[in-house]
Amino acid sequence: MERTITVRGVGNISAKPDFIVIEMDITGQSKKYSEALADASSAVEAVCNAAVSAGHSKDALKTINFGVSSEYDSVRNSKGTYQRVFVGYNCSYNTRLSFDFDRDMLERTLNAIAESKAEPELSIRFTVRDDSAVKSALLEAAAENAREKAQILCRASGVELGRLLTVNYDWSEIDLISPTGYAIERASFKQSAVVPDCIEPEDIKVRDTVAFVWEIV
Incomplete structure (x- = not known):
């Protein structure tokens, strides 16, 4: 019977907003x-x-x-x-x-x-303008995290990590929006719309998970 180990990798990425919608x-x-x-x-x-x-x-x-x-x-x-x-x-x-x-x-x-x-x-x-780059970096971080955890578990158990067998990912949509809100009251908007110099949107922090299954030898 094939012995396997399943590990869920977690990726965390912080991106600076560079695009306005x-x-x-x-x-x-x-x-x-x-x-x-x-x-x-x-x-x-x-x-x-x-x-x-x-x-x-x-x-x-x-x-x-x-x-x-x-x-x-x-x-x-x-x-x-x-x-x-x-x-x-x-x-x-x-x-x-x-x-x-x-x-x-x-x-x-x-x-x-x-x-x-x-x-x-x-x-x-x-x-962010290039959302695909952020999403790719997020998946890479999740993969690295999973392999690191799998290797630690294998060393602690006295076994070796073998071939990667499967990767399970749900491809859910990642929301790459800064939590910084920008609200303008309709009455004041009609008068003027001055953007304060101190406006600096908070970084976008996203998290995603991917499940990996390796054989153990």
């Missing part, structure tokens, strides 16, 4: 489908022009989701019962603007968007 929800509402679409599209165009004026390329603003929904309200009629009443159409664009970490560029971008009068709901995240 601004996601914006832009909407238009109207009782007419065409007007809701036109309002939302006009706001998207305004945000796109704002991005260009801040120094981004014309195709920098990406649409990641688009949808049109029908809005209804529940209204009580003269008989005391409630019925659904059509309110209008809601057209929404979910857009993304990504660029290398630069406080001045972030400030110019936010101010340009504020001046566009598009009034999008926005969120700002700090991440």
Whole structure:
């Protein structure tokens, strides 16, 4: 019977954020489908022009989701019962603007968007441009950790580590987002968007595990 040892390797990586992602929800509402679409599209165009004026390329603003929904309200009629009443159409664009970490560029971008009068709901995240490099380093760290633990266990047990038989990994998605939040109140965003010089996003710390099975001889 083949003797084996199974070890779970743990990788830990810390990465410095070097990329900014601004996601914006832009909407238009109207009782007419065409007007809701036109309002939302006009706001998207305004945000796109704002991005260009801040120094981004014309195709920098990406649409990641688009949808049109029908809005209804529940209204009580003269008989005391409630019925659904059509309110209008809601057209929404979910857009993304990504660029290398630069406080001045972030400030110019936010101010340009504020001046566009598009009034999008926005969120700002700090991440890394080359996520594949971070994920590769994380798996390498997990593999090194597993082999080190396997060798220690084998030495302590008076056996030798043999061939690697299997590797089990679930390929789950790794979230490479800095825990640093950047929130702007809508009222203050309309006035100005000054980015403090002291803003330094916290490093991204990620952890992953991989299971290895070796034969022991």
